[in-house]
Amino acid sequence: MQxxxxxxxxxxxxxxxxxxVLFFMxxxxxxxxxxxxxxxxxxxxxxxxxxxxPVVPTPSxxxxxxxxxxxxxxxxxxxxxxxxxxIGPKVNTLLIGLGxxxxxxxAGWTDADLVRIDSHLGTFSGxxxxxxxxxxxxxxxxxxxxGFEAKYGKL
Numbered sequence: 513m514q515x516x517x518x519x520x521x522x523x524x525x526x527x528x529x530x531x532x533v534l535f536f537m538x539x540x541x542x543x544x545x546x547x548x549x550x551x552x553x554x555x556x557x558x559x560x561x562x563x564x565x566p567v568v569p570t571p572s573x574x575x576x577x578x579x580x581x582x583x584x585x586x587x588x589x590x591x592x593x594x595x596x597x598x599i600g601p602k603v604n605t606l607l608i609g610l611g612x613x614x615x616x617x618x619a620g621w622t623d624a625d626l627v628r629i630d631s632h633l634g635t636f637s638g639x640x641x642x643x644x645x646x647x648x649x650x651x652x653x654x655x656x657x658x659g660f661e662a663k664y665g666k667l
Contacts, residue, residue: 586614593618595652597664598643603636618649 517524590613593604610632612618618640621629626646630637640646644664651660661667 586617588614591615591652595667596643596645596648598639598645603633603639606633606636615649615653618645619653621646 590608593599593607593613593615594601596615596618599607607613607629610629612629621640626640630640633639648660648664651657651663657667
């Protein structure tokens with residue numbers, strides 16, 4: 513018996529894992545396949561037939577409104593906003609979608625702009641204030657790389 517387990521134990525383990533994976537996958541498919549509501553069992557004293565409720569189509573939800581541009585797009589080539597600490601690829605994509613492509617735009621944000629932009633950042637909300645984007649952008653907009661690196665570290 514010990515030789516059998518030593519020889520085929522790994523294969524038996526792999527087969528068991530495959531069977532378990534297939535079981536859970538097929539069980540999930542069976543649950544997704546049908547969504548049949550079952551009528552309650554008929555009572556013995558009930559004489560009238562069971563009538564199905566009329567199916568009323570539910571209205572489809574209104575399409576989501578297009579994201580408004582928070583700030584007018586700046587003319588010229590877009591800056592690499594990824595240079596600002598706290599802006600990663602996802603936030604960069606969000607900002608571009610809002611029309612923010614240049615350091616000058618971020619450096620010129622007012623408190624109202626900051627609140628409006630922050631409301632569009634979802635899970636990244638609060639980051640512009642926490643990571644001092646306006647101050648960082650003002651250094652980069654002026655081209656003051658030495659000042660930026662002295663305060664925020666290497667680019």
